[in-house]
Amino acid sequence: MTKYAYPLYEVIWDDAAVETGWIDPSVALQNQLVTTVGFLVNESDRHLLIASTYSDDHVNATIQIPKGMVQKMTELGKPRSKREKGAPGATS
Numbered sequence: 001m002t003k004y005a006y007p008l009y010e011v012i013w014d015d016a017a018v019e020t021g022w023i024d025p026s027v028a029l030q031n032q033l034v035t036t037v038g039f040l041v042n043e044s045d046r047h048l049l050i051a052s053t054y055s056d057d058h059v060n061a062t063i064q065i066p067k068g069m070v071q072k073m074t075e076l077g078k079p080r081s082k083r084e085k086g087a088p089g090a091t092s
Contacts, residue, residue, distance in 0.1 A: 003080035005054060006039035012072040013065055033071065036063060 015032040041059045042049035046067055051059035 004039060004077050005079060006041050006051070007075055007079045008077035009038065009040050009050065010074045010076055011036045011038075011048065011050060011065060011070060013069045014071060015069070036065065037076070038063070 012033060012035050015034045017032045036050055038050040038052045038061075039054055039059070040048060041051045041054065041062070048065045048067060048070070050063050050065065052061040053059065
């Protein structure tokens with residue numbers, strides 16, 4: 001398995017949904033399951049922070065997902081030490 005500076009995850013979660021038109025309120029509510037794939041760069045007891053891109057000191061294109069909405073998480077790649085050759089910030 002390839003190693004990255006952060007663990008790589010697939011997160012399946014139930015997203016919030018918005019309807020802007022007139023609807024019948026008796027319509028059954030449905031799950032809005034979505035899939036996010038990215039690097040788990042931070043985590044608290046209530047939230048995950050997933051990024052699509054990282055550099056030595058920064059991350060980009062992040063999404064904060066409330067843990068209560070997460071249905072399933074699958075680790076796709078393990079993190080590596082920043083001192084390993086080829087890791088961001090590593091010296092050759």
